[in-house]
Amino acid sequence: MQLTVNGQNYNVDVEDDMPLLWVLRDELGITGPKYGCGIAMCGACTVHIDGQAMRSCSVPAGQVDGSEVTTIEGLGSPEALHAVQAAWIEEQVAQCGYCQSGQIMAAAAFLSINPEPTDSDIDQAMSANLCRCGTYPRIRAAVKNAAAKLQGV
């Protein structure tokens, strides 16, 4: 099947029901998205599919045939960070880091539809991305910081 990941086209020979996360990590060697639970409960595997945050562990590869997938590797680059990545560094959000690519992908997609979120909007959009290190207060601060950056404040 045809997959476009981070702007690059790939032809992968996998079963339609293989989870996208497996395709990314095992077939394409793209390891930014993490495996946490495998059942859409933690958010560690969050990627964008056609701009929307999705749990790649639970999306069958056959469903994304022809879609554009973006992982943390394609969100920004070390030279040109995405505003959310820059805010994450400024706020020093990460602790162990395992959940963080999922957090950043969730935050980036969320801010693209809600550029001026309230605290409760942030809670609603981000509560399904779990962090065992408990970096939640810093995540909230970084989302606000990123929102300001994206608005050029």
Add this chain to the structure above:
Amino acid sequence: MMLTRFLILIAFTLSATSAIAQEDAPIDPQEGLATWAKIFEIVSHPRCANCHVPEDNRPRWSGAHYGLEEGEWRYHGMNVNGGEDRFGTMTLACNACHQQENSDVPHGPPGAHVWMLAPVEMVWWQKSSGEICEQIKDPERNGGRNLEEVAEHIDHDHLVHWGWDPGPGREPAPYSRKEAVEFFRSWAAAGAPCPDVAEATQDYLEDQALPETAE
């Protein structure tokens, strides 16, 4: 030859008459109420009611699958909110996790072609039999449908069908889609009788051991 034709004509006339007689036969309203009770068993089942929720737009988790006793419930985990659009688009889209088919992994997310909360005017969560009965007949609160269109909706909507095919480990809604459609049509043919709302609410509250009024 003549006789055969005559006999065929008689047979035809008789069968047409009995079909008309069947259509016209008054259906006992008590029978209609008994059929409604089966429909209520379906619509109040967790597979249906958990997503027919009120204005808070928060899907519920209830039923044995969640390790809960009868009558116990909690909100969908992780503060999930379907938002006013009921697709979760402005919060966290339902289909971020719920894909087009059921996950086959234990406790994996269930899925159907479209995954969303039912429109808010169709709230069934903790409503009594009488209330849901009146509501399901009211085009203002049933998606602008007449009763036959509601039956067709049950027959054809993928998300409704999911209730009987909810994926591994989840108890399906009672009966079957086919039976549900039959129940609905026969209840409609019986004049769509509803239990008395006040009485049914009282019975329901007693059954659920819920407080009668929220202070």
